Structure formats: structure tokens, C-alpha cells
Amino acid sequence: MISNYLKKLILKIGVARVMAFIVLLIISYAVYFLQPYLINQLFAQKQTQTNRVIVLLLLAISLMMMPLINCLNNGFIQAVRKYSKQELWADITKKPLSYFARQSVGKVQSYIKDVSFACRELEQTSLAVVIQMAVMLLLYTILLSLQNIWLGLAYLLFFIGYLLVSIMMARKNRQNVASSLSSASKVNEYIVDYYRNVETIMSSDAAKYEQDKMDKILAHEQSSFIKVQAITNKAALLQQLMIVILACVIAGISQFLLGTHDSQSLSIVLILLYSILNLSGFGTQYLAIEELLNRIRAGLAELEYGKVEKVPLTCFDLDGSKQEIIINGISYSYHGQHLVLSNLKLNFKKGEMSALIGPNGAGKSTLLKIISGFYQPDKGQIILPFSDRPTIMYVAQDASLFNRSLMANICYPDHQVDLQKIYGLVQEIGLDSLIKSPTDLIDKTPGDFKNKISGGEEQKILFLRAIITKPQILLLDEFTSNLDEKSIATVYKMLKQYLPKSTIISVIHRTAELRYYKHVVEL
Numbered sequence: 050m051i052s053n054y055l056k057k058l059i060l061k062i063g064v065a066r067v068m069a070f071i072v073l074l075i076i077s078y079a080v081y082f083l084q085p086y087l088i089n090q091l092f093a094q095k096q097t098q099t100n101r102v103i104v105l106l107l108l109a110i111s112l113m114m115m116p117l118i119n120c121l122n123n124g125f126i127q128a129v130r131k132y133s134k135q136e137l138w139a140d141i142t143k144k145p146l147s148y149f150a151r152q153s154v155g156k157v158q159s160y161i162k163d164v165s166f167a168c169r170e171l172e173q174t175s176l177a178v179v180i181q182m183a184v185m186l187l188l189y190t191i192l193l194s195l196q197n198i199w200l201g202l203a204y205l206l207f208f209i210g211y212l213l214v215s216i217m218m219a220r221k222n223r224q225n226v227a228s229s230l231s232s233a234s235k236v237n238e239y240i241v242d243y244y245r246n247v248e249t250i251m252s253s254d255a256a257k258y259e260q261d262k263m264d265k266i267l268a269h270e271q272s273s274f275i276k277v278q279a280i281t282n283k284a285a286l287l288q289q290l291m292i293v294i295l296a297c298v299i300a301g302i303s304q305f306l307l308g309t310h311d312s313q314s315l316s317i318v319l320i321l322l323y324s325i326l327n328l329s330g331f332g333t334q335y336l337a338i339e340e341l342l343n344r345i346r347a348g349l350a351e352l353e354y355g356k357v358e359k360v361p362l363t364c365f366d367l368d369g370s371k372q373e374i375i376i377n378g379i380s381y382s383y384h385g386q387h388l389v390l391s392n393l394k395l396n397f398k399k400g401e402m403s404a405l406i407g408p409n410g411a412g413k414s415t416l417l418k419i420i421s422g423f424y425q426p427d428k429g430q431i432i433l434p435f436s437d438r439p440t441i442m443y444v445a446q447d448a449s450l451f452n453r454s455l456m457a458n459i460c461y462p463d464h465q466v467d468l469q470k471i472y473g474l475v476q477e478i479g480l481d482s483l484i485k486s487p488t489d490l491i492d493k494t495p496g497d498f499k500n501k502i503s504g505g506e507e508q509k510i511l512f513l514r515a516i517i518t519k520p521q522i523l524l525l526d527e528f529t530s531n532l533d534e535k536s537i538a539t540v541y542k543m544l545k546q547y548l549p550k551s552t553i554i555s556v557i558h559r560t561a562e563l564r565y566y567k568h569v570v571e572l
């Protein structure tokens with residue numbers, strides 16, 4: 050899963066761009082790691098004055114390499130920020146409705162942020178570290194081997210041993226990292242939940258109760274991060290011990306070599322010193338790489354990245370000769386366990402308005418969602434009386450508005466309708482006390498109103514959206530539940546006037562409203 054995600058990310062950024070960046074990093078680090086060799090050349094006794102100036106210039110350039118690399122990195126890292134989120138979001142928006150029903154918004158937000166952050170860190174620090182180590186290993190093995198083959202070989206073996214120990218230690222932490230991330234996302238979920246239910250919490254005088262809940266979640270987060278850090282610290286200790294051993298070896302070698310006044314001994318000691326300095330960083334950096342990969346892995350798993358789910362819509366048959374929507378033996382159970390509809394057989398007249406009634410929990414909303422194509426029934430079939438696939442619109446019971454202009458909400462997604470015509474509908478439905486002029490439609494968003502928009506006003510805006518969309522099949526789920534008597538009469542009048550040909554199925558609870566319907570279907 051992770052390799053697939055990273056592959057897609059690289060494709061989005063551009064393979065050529067990634068390769069060019071890597072080559073540039075390799076060149077930059079090669080120049081940087083030549084420093085011991087250049088220093089040695091600078092102090093070599095047989096150097097001409099011109100050569101000394103050239104070497105000094107090269108040394109100055111090599112000292113500038115690190116900040117130069119950081120400058121190169123900026124455009125690249127912002128591309129990683131953009132495409133890491135874009136790829137996740139593209140995958141999530143392909144998911145069926147059931148995904149959004151089971152995954153909380155806090156959790157999804159938290160993991161998108163986390164995966165994207167880990168990708169950026171991986172690029173910014175880890176990619177550089179891997180290239181840095183590879184260049185250092187290769188360059189110094191060659192330079193040392195040129196002086197003494199055994200020295201080069203010993204250096205290579207020690208280096209590889211050190212890398213292996215770092216990798217092994219980091220892998221031990223995988224499970225802990227995954228559980229610490231999950232506990233961090235719980236904090237986020239809790240905050241979103243608190244926000245949503247703040248009125249209930251305040252009216253229940255539950256501040257203390259909620260505080261205890263948050264304390265427990267934070268304590269769990271704390272203990273899981275302590276576990277991760279403990280292994281990281283142990284690994285860092287072991288790695289430092291290996292570095293100390295290498296330092297002692299260098300001290301011995303330098304005593305032995307420098308004592309002989311060999312002209313190349315300074316270069317050997319400098320190479321080993323540079324290796325020590327960079328290796329001590331690598332230990333912690335590798336742990337960070339492993340942790341970042343674990344973060345991405347855990348995030349992708351939680352977001353169900355790349356998981357293909359049963360695609361709905363397969364139960365539809367189109368038959369233009371029919372005059373009814375025919376529900377033919379539909380059964381549906383949530384998560385394969387909770388049987389809600391069993392062998393259901395119903396008909397809804399084409400081009401007319403039917404009321405769908407039944408007790409709470411009977412499955413009315415579920416049926417509308419199946420007709421909308423959101424859920425795939427376990428068995429049965431739906432025959433739509435059309436030759437081509439009709440346009441279907443579902444207005445959910447608890448639908449809310451986008452934080453976009455009122456016009457954008459009414460004409461969603463992008464119906465081109467004259468502003469004056471929309472304002473005429475606004476007046477007709479009685480929203481003109483709220484939306485005072487046509488410019489309000491463009492300038493104001495639902496959040497701009499003093500006390501936000503009331504439940505009834507929200508339903509009226511959603512209703513106007515349905516009128517503008519003019520779907521062939523309109524599925525309304527308790528769309529009048531917040532409306533007063535006068536508004537109810539108005540919306541039914543508007544339905545007849547503006548959608549005379551649509552097939553409308555409307556879930557209602559108030560029996561007084563049945564007089565507006567030609568057909569009543571009971572579940």
C-alpha cells in the first residue's frame with residue numbers, strides 16, 4: 050500500500066523532476082564530502098600557489114553546499130505537500146457513502162495531515178540522509194582504499210554494520226508508532242465531537258465529565274508516545290556506543306599514522322572524523338525515517354487508502370416502457386449484520402408525487418439511499434422507468450449547507466441561472482426577510498448571518514436547490530420537518546409548479562401533509 054502511494058506521489062511530482070533533484074543532491078553531497086581531501090591538499094607541502102588558490106575556492110564552494118541544498122529543496126517540498134494531500138483526497142472522494150458514515154471527520158482530517166507531514170519530512174530530511182550516506186560510503190571507501198585496501202574494507206564493513214544495527218532497532222518500533230498515531234487521532238476526534246455537541250454538554254452541566262474523558266484520552270496518548278521514545282532512546286544509546294568505539298579506533302590510528310609523519314595520514318584522520326560526525330546524525334535520522342514510514346503506513350491503513358469497495362448502482366435496470374419505479378424484492382443489511390429491508394416490493398408512479406411513510410427505523414431513509422445509488426442491496430432489483438439513466442437527487446434529512454455563497458449553495462454544483470430569477474424564488478418561498486437583496490445571494494455565506502441560519506431556512510435553501518436542479522427523480526427525506534404550516538403549503542405549491550414532470554418520493558411523518566400527495570406508500 051505504501052509503495053503504491055509513494056509511487057503515485059512520485060508520478061504526480063514528475064519522475065524527471067525527482068530524478069533531477071536526486072542527481073543534484075548526489076553532486077552537492079559529493080562536493081561537500083570532498084572537504085577532508087581538499088583540506089589535506091591545502092596543507093600539502095608540494096602545492097603551487099595557483100593550485101592552493103583553486104583548492105581554497107573549491108573548499109569555499111563545498112562549505113556553501115548545505116544552505117544551497119536547502120534552497121534547492123523549497124519548490125520540491127511544496128510539491129510534496131500539495132500532491133501528498135491531493136492523492137489521498139482523490140482516493141477518499143472515490144469512496145462510497147458507507148465510508149463517510151463509518152469514518153469520523155476528525156480522524157480523516159488528522160490522518161491526511163499526518164501522512165502529508167510525514168511525506169514532507171521524508172523528503173526534506175530522509176531522502177537527503179540516504180543520499181548523504183550513500184555518497185559518503187562510496188567516496189570515503191574509495192579514498193581510503195586508494196591509500197590502504199584493508200583500511201577501505203574495514204571502513205566499509207563498520208559502516209554497513211552500523212547501518213544494520215540502526216535499521217534493526219528502528220523496526221522494533223513499528224507497532225508502537227502505529228498505536229501512538231491512533232491515540233493522537235483520538236484526541237482530534239474527541240475535539241470534533243465536543244464541538245458538535247457543545248450545546249448538549251453545556252446544557253447537561255457536563256464540563257467535569259467531559260474533562261475527565263479528555264484527560265483519559267490524553268493520558269493514553271502520553272503513555273503510547275513514551276513507549277515509542279523509550280525504544281528510540283535505547284537505539285540512540287547503542288548507536289552512540291558504536292561511534293565511541295570508532296572514535297577510539299581513530300585515536301589509535303592517528304597516533305600510529307601521524308607519528309610516522311605520512312603525508313596522507315591527515316586525510317585518513319579527517320575522513321574518519323567526518324564519518325563520525327555524519328554517522329552520529331544518521332543513527333537518529335534512520336530512526337526518524339522508519340518512524341515516518343510507519344506514520345505513512347498507519348495513516349494509509351486508517352484512511353483505507355487504495356481499498357476498493359463494493360461499487361453500488363449495479364441493481365438498476367432501465368425500462369422505458371414502464372410507468373413506475375419498481376422495487377423488486379430488495380433486501381439490505383448494514384455491515385452484513387443488521388437486516389433493515391427484507392424482500393421489499395413497492396412501486397412509485399412515474400412523474401407523480403408519492404409519500405413514503407412508516408415508523409421510525411423502518412428503513413425509509415435507507416430505501417431512498419438505495420434508490421439514489423449510495424448503497425448496494427444484498428439482493429433484489431430496482432427498475433427505473435426510463436430508457437437512459439435518469440438524473441436522481443436526494444435531499445438528506447440532516448443535510449447542511451456549504452460554507453460558500455448562498456447562490457453557490459442554491460445553484461450547486463454550477464447551474465447557470467439568472468440572479469433575478471433565483472431572487473424571485475427566494476421571495477416566493479419567504480426567505481426575503483433573511484436574504485434582503487439579490488446581491489446578498491452572491492456576497493453572503495450561511496455563516497455570515499447573525500445567528501446563523503435556522504433549520505427551516507436551511508431546508509428552504511436546500512429545497513430551492515432541488516427546484517433549480519430539476520432532477521427526473523427527486524427523493525426528499527423529511528424535507529418539511531422544520532417548516533411552519535404556511536411554508537409547507539408554499540413548498541408543495543412550488544413543487545407542483547416547478548417540477549411537474551419529476552417523479553418525487555418524499556418521506557413524511559405528519560399525517561396532515563398526506564393531502565398534498567396523490568399516492569401514499571407504506572413501509
Ligand SMILES: Nc1ncnc2c1ncn2[C@@H]1O[C@H](COP(=O)(O)OP(=O)(O)OP(=O)(O)O)[C@@H](O)[C@H]1O
Nearest residue numbers: 150383387389407408409410411412413414415416
Ligand atoms: N449507517 C448506518 N449504519 C448502521 N445502521 C444504520 C445506519 N443507518 C441506519 N441504520 C439503521 O437502519 C435502520 C433503518 O434506519 P433508517 O434511517 O433507514 O430508518 P427510517 O425509517 O428512515 O427512520 P426514521 O423515521 O427514524 O428517520 C435503523 O435501525 C438504523 O439504526
